[in-house]
Amino acid sequence: PGTSDNGITGTWSPATVDNTTNGTYTFTPTAGQCADPFTLSVTVNPNITPTFSFGTSLTICDGETVPVLPGTSDNGYTGTWSPAVVDNTTSGTYTFTPTSGQCAAPTTFTVTVNPILTPTFAFGTSLTACEGSTMPALPATSDNGVTGTWSPAVIDNTTSGTYTFTPTSGQCAIGTTLTVTIDPNITPVFSIGSSLTICAGASVPVLPGTSDNGVTGTWSPAVVDNTTNGTYTFTPTAGLCALPFTFTVTVNPNITPTFSFGTSLSVCNGASVPTLPGTSNEGITGTWSPAVIDNTTSGTYTFTPDAGLCAVTTTLTVTVNPILTPTFDFGTSITICEGSTAPVLVNTSNNGIQGTWSPATVDNMVSGTYTFTPDAGQCGTPTTLTVTIEPNITPVFSFGSTLTICTGGTVPTLPNTSDNGITGTWSPAVVNTNASGTYTFTPTAGLCALPVTYAVTVNPILTPAFAFGLSQSICIGGTVPTLPASSTNGITGTWSPAVVDNTVSGTYTFTPDAGQCATTASFNMEVNPIPVVTVRNDTLVYDGNFVPGYTFTTTPAGSVNWTNNNTAIGLGASGTGSMPSFTATNLGSTPITGTVTVTPNINGCVGQARQFVITVNPLNKDVFVPNVFSPNGDGKNEVLYVYGNYIDKLEMRIFNQWGQQIAEITNKSQGWDGKH
Incomplete structure (x- = not known):
């Protein structure tokens, strides 16, 4: 307060008590009062959080023991709890509120109550x-x-x-x-037992789906194979307490009895034959039917194994062959041409007799007799082949064996009978007059005659070629080629005319000498005149003038080339044909000239060049501004203009007598009519 309880007025420093910090506050009495200063010391105690032995939180199982909530904290603060008692079946928060007047803050106690679980597992109980x-x-x-x-x-x-x-x-x-x-696991029991031995192909039991002691299941494989050893597994149905069961089947192969004489025998009529034994090479016993081989008649003999053996019946086929005379495709005698293909003497006859020949190969140059002797043990007798050799004739033709012609020349017809009477065919059948080729005469089959050939050479018709070509173009009086008597590709002949004239155009014909495969050739000589050109007269123009184009004429008609030695006049440096129009230029102070040179040409024959001169004079460069003009409507000097040929930029201002600007001219075509 600003006044003490005993009426002293004054001021505090500081003026307000800070409730968070210790401090000293001084009261100073107002001046003029008989009073001493006064001090107030303020001590600020911090707010303490009450603490308890069970902490601020607790997790328990449902129904477990819980602490009693005390009225005084471990650090000496009294107060009350809400709720006052911990519930051990339900989670909750309990608040402790300190008794008023203590420097202490409220605190909470959180209790979490977890339910009692029965553990569960995927496999149950x-x-x-x-x-x-x-x-x-x-x-x-x-x-x-x-x-x-x-x-x-x-x-x-x-x-x-x-x-x-x-x-x-x-x-x-x-x-x-x-x-x-x-x-406990049960072992399935089957009446078939656990193993079986059989001969290949014998009867086998059906595999049942239920064992003799009532176990159901499946077999793998499901059916017994009576041709192959195997193990068959019985797998009980899922969910049955039974063990797998195996059934082993041994299949013994059926042996085919074998004998030293094999399964077939071929003998000649009346030859020795083997005795039929009662036991095979493998020890298989049995009986034969018939029991004895007949050496005069073919037949089949069957061996039947004794009962109870894993063996099959077998047969012996006996073929009794008659005594044969060997036969061959070529018979017993042949006649062939000398050197022609002779038959190969085969070691087996058409009727199956094997043997050897003497001599072993037919000589196609000499007649002779060849003897076939059957191999030992063959049912056959010897036989002979008589070979007669006839000499070969060479066909002869009147036109000989070669011919040389020019393309398209005459050729003979190819006859089907030679001069010495041999018939046959030609290939190709007709002589080609355009291409070289070989023609073969093949005698008719069966004739003792040799093929002959006819070689025809066809030379192409050549066009004579010369170093100077087929044509030339020269200027009148120019150098001309000498006409040679032989072309560059070797053709000889004569020219008509024989000498080239260098003053007149003409055609010169080369005729090949007789007996050569060649055609005539011609040479064209073009003789060109020297042209003369007509040009324009010297010309005088001024800067900016339009100069029209000019067409040059030549006698006789030809082409022209022109050049200009000074492009500053506005004309290009060169051209062909007519001179184009152009605008003359000369921005200098003195005249300039350009000399145009024109050259005529006909097929490379250049005539005498002619010249003419173009002079370009400059325009006056003075600037003229009139000092008077009369805008009175009479049509004369109505507008004030600035005059000059080369004015690029213009700025003229007009002022009145008071110094005021009344007009401005920025273009020489603008002018001023006196108005403002």
Whole structure:
């Protein structure tokens, strides 16, 4: 306050008490009062949070012991709790409010109550399995998150038992059990036994789907193969406590009895034959039917094994061959041409007799007799082949064996009978007059005659060629070629005319000498005159004048080229044909000239050049501004203009007598009519 309880007025410093910090506050009496200063010391104590032995939170299982909520904290603060008692079945928050007047803050105690869980597992609480089957592992954590241990720790798949799960301490969970029942495995029993031995192809049992002791299941393979050894496995139906069962089948192969004489025998009529034995090479016993071989008649003899042996019947086929005379495609005599293909003497006759020939090869140059002797053991007699050799004739033709002609020349007809009477055919059949070729005469089959050839050479018709070509163009009086008597490709002949005239155009014909495969050739000589050109007269123009184009004329008609030695006049440096129009230029102070030179040309014959001069004079460069003009409407000097030929930029200002600008001219075509 500004006045003490005893009426002294004054001021405080500081003026306001800070309720967060210790401090000293001084009261100074107002001047003029008989009073001393006064001090106030303020001590600010901090607010303390009450603490308890059970902390600020607690997690318990449903129904567990909970602490009593005391009226005084561990650090000496009194107060009350709301709620006043902890509920051990429901989670909740409990607030401690300090008694008024204490430097203490409220605090809370949070209690979390977890329910009591029964651990659950995927395999449940009971399990029935077959002895020895795969059992589940006993996990250390249940499906609902409870950890613990099993006793026993591993399921025994051979004995029934109970397994107890005990949760790890500190979890809100109770123990649980798993009851395991182990059923013993049954071995299926079948009337067919566990093994069988048979001969290949013998009867085999059907594999039943149910064993004699009532176990159902499937077989793999499902059917017994009576041709191959194998093991057949019976797999009990899933869910049955039964063991797989195997049935082993041994299939013995059926042996085919063999004998030293084989399965077939070929003999000549009346030859020795073997005795038929009662035991095969493999020891198979049995009987033959018929029992004895007949050496005069072909037949089949069957061996039947004794009963109870894994063996099949076998046969012996006996072929009794008659005594044969060997026969061949070529018969017993042939006649052939000398050097022609003779038959190969084969070692087997058409009727199957094998043997050898003497001599072994037919000589196609000399007549002779060849003897075939059958090999020992063959049912055959010797035979002979008589070979007669006739000499070959060479066909002869009147036109000989060669011919040379020019393309398209005359050729003979190719006859089908030679001059010495040999008939035959030609290939090709007609002589080609345009291409060289060889023609072959082939005698008719069966004739003792040799093929002959007729070689025809066809030379092409050549066009004579010369170094100077087929034509030339010269200027009158120019050099001309000498006409040679032989072309560059070797054709000889004569020219008409014989000498080239260098003053007149003309054609010169070369005629080849007789007997050569060549055609005539011609040479054209073009003689061109020297042209004369007509040009324009010297010309005088002024800067900016339009100079029209000019067409040059030549006698006789030809082409022209022109040049200009000074492009500053506005004309290009050169051109062909007419001179184009142009605008003359000369921005200087003195006249300039350009000399145009014109040269005529006809087929390369250049005439005398002619010249003419173009002079370009400059325009006056003075600037004229009239000092008077008369804008009175009479049509004369109505407008004030600035005059000059080369004015590029203009700025003229007009002022009145008072110095005021009344007009401005920026273009020489603008002018001023006196108005403002």
